[in-house]
Amino acid sequence: MHRALQTQASSQNMLLDEKHLLTERKVSLDQLQVALTAQRRRICLDLQSIYPICSVDDETLRFTIRGIYLPATGKWDGGSVGEEQVATALGWTAHLVWLLSFYLGLPLRYAVQPVGGRSLIKDPVSIIMGSRT
Numbered sequence: 001m002h003r004a005l006q007t008q009a010s011s012q013n014m015l016l017d018e019k020h021l022l023t024e025r026k027v028s029l030d031q032l033q034v035a036l037t038a039q040r041r042r043i044c045l046d047l048q049s050i051y052p053i054c055s056v057d058d059e060t061l062r063f064t065i066r067g068i069y070l071p072a073t074g075k076w077d078g079g080s081v082g083e084e085q086v087a088t089a090l091g092w093t094a095h096l097v098w099l100l101s102f103y104l105g106l107p108l109r110y111a112v113q114p115v116g117g118r119s120l121i122k123d124p125v126s127i128i129m130g131s132r133t
Contacts, residue, residue, distance in 0.1 A: 069086075
């Protein structure tokens with residue numbers, strides 16, 4: 001009986017020690033999460049200064065990235081803005097999205113391959129299903 005009480009007391013001491021260790025690790029985890037959030041904020045601010053996106057005043061949903069016009073979906077007519085400029089703006093946008101995904105740890109639904117003006121966004125579902133035309 002005495003031996004069982006000693007085992008129980010030893011187990012309770014171990015449990016208290018482990019609870020203390022768990023509390024210390026939770027505090028450490030909270031500190032790391034605060035530091036990680038601050039680092040991510042700094043990275044996002046750096047990316048905002050590298051790739052500034054500004055709205056065009058005369059219309060809604062018209063933007064520029066680093067001063068180059070970024071056409072809205074289905075709105076590019078090819079007249080006022082050249083194909084190279086559109087490719088450049090879309091390449092920068094793809095690179096920005098890819099970097100944000102990487103640094104924020106957010107997976108993208110569609111894989112982005114930033115390759116400058118020839119960047120790709122892959123849709124694995126439409127590859128499996130084939131062409132819809």
